[in-house]
Amino acid sequence: MATAEEAKMEGEVAMVSMGSYGGKVKLLSVWEESAAEETMLLWGIQQPTFSKPNAFVSQSSLQLSLDACGQSISILQSPSSLSTPGVTGAVMWDSGVVLAKFLEHAVDSRMLLLQGKNIVELGSGCGLGSATVRELVWGDDPDRELIEPHPDYVLGSDVIYSEEAVTDLVATLLELCGSKTTIFLAGELRNDAILEYFLEVAMKNFIIGRVDQTQWHPEYCSSRVVLYILVKK
Numbered sequence: 347m348a349t350a351e352e353a354k355m356e357g358e359v360a361m362v363s364m365g366s367y368g369g370k371v372k373l374l375s376v377w378e379e380s381a382a383e384e385t386m387l388l389w390g391i392q393q394p395t396f397s398k399p400n401a402f403v404s405q406s407s408l409q410l411s412l413d414a415c416g417q418s419i420s421i422l423q424s425p426s427s428l429s430t431p432g433v434t435g436a437v438m439w440d441s442g443v444v445l446a447k448f449l450e451h452a453v454d455s456r457m458l459l460l461q462g463k464n465i466v467e468l469g470s471g472c473g474l475g476s477a478t479v480r481e482l483v484w485g486d487d488p489d490r491e492l493i494e495p496h497p498d499y500v501l502g503s504d505v506i507y508s509e510e511a512v513t514d515l516v517a518t519l520l521e522l523c524g525s526k527t528t529i530f531l532a533g534e535l536r537n538d539a540i541l542e543y544f545l546e547v548a549m550k551n552f553i554i555g556r557v558d559q560t561q562w563h564p565e566y567c568s569s570r571v572v573l574y575i576l577v578k579k
Contacts, residue, residue, distance in 0.1 A: 364555045365528030365577045366498065368457040371555030372546070381545035385538040390568040394535035401568055402443040410438050413495050414448055434504070442503040444571045445532035447563035449501075463498040466522055468515075485514030486499075488521050496524030503532045506544045516547050519576070526533070529576035541572075552576040 351472040374380050388394070404409060405428065406528060410421045427436035452458035500522050505515060519529060529552075535541070557573040 349388070362477060362555065364553065364575045366458065366526070367452065367528060367530075367557075367575055369455075369557070369561045370453070371557050371575050372555045373557065375551065376553075381549065382544045384545060385542045388535055388541075388572060389538050392535065392572075394570040397569045399534075399570060400440060401570075402440050402566060403438040405437040405439075412443065412446075414446065434507070439504050439534065440568055441532040441534050441571050444566050445501065445503045445525075445530060445573065446531070446560065448557070449530070450572060451563035452561070460499070464495065465499045465501060466497045468502040468518070479511040484543060485517050488518065496527050498528065499525065500529045501529060501532070504534060505531065506533045506541055507536075509540055509543050512540070512544045512547055516551070517543070519548070520551055520578070523578045525578060527578065530573065531576065532569050532571060532573045534574055548576065551579055553579060 349576070350451065360373040362373050363369070363424060364371055364373075374384055406421065406425050408423055410423055412419055412421065421438055423438060424436035427433045449460065453460055500519065506512070522530065533541070545554065553576070555575045559567045559569075561572065
């Protein structure tokens with residue numbers, strides 16, 4: 347696992363293993379300006395606005411069928427709920443599919459072990475990555491069952507969407523994470539200012555690495571999506 351001191355020694359560009367993930371990720375610099383550099387790089391090189399949105403989902407359908415670990419699963423959606431202000435979790439988004447297929451691919455590639463592990467998913471929406479539900483309000487103290495013991499993994503897709511929610515999100519991540527917890531966060535690249543702000547806040551307490559798309563599921567890659575790994579300093 348990378349440490350804060352190792353991050354400082356490695357400099358601005360380094361490929362390291364982080365947490366329980368066996369692959370190498372691009373370590374974000376610990377320097378103050380690195381959040382701005384990261385967003386400039388993503389929007390300048392990946393050019394997310396040039397890629398097709400909703401490449402892996404159909405938000406107008408009442409049901410979305412996906413292959414998961416060799417089995418076909420159906421996700422129920424509520425397209426009409428999108429017209430309600432603030433409601434975004436009633437349909438699937440690309441980042442949720444990308445994250446789920448990345449986890450599947452990482453397990454198949456022996457880069458990740460999920461069997462028998464304790465996992466918490468934040469903002470699960472339609473629930474592609476999760477099996478049980480428990481209320482967790484960002485910024486509030488989590489139930490003891492969620493942190494005793496600390497989870498092995500914390501997952502989140504499209505949870506970085508509002509500057510107002512960033513502080514509570516990071517506070518919740520801190521509460522959930524122990525020294526051996528690995529966080530996977532996937533999100534669509536919609537607003538560079540919000541992502542930059544999240545990175546600035548999160549870097550104070552977490553080491554952050556970006557997973558290159560060469561390590562994603564080969565059939566589920568999108569330049570509109572970014573995938574980060576976080577571990578507690």
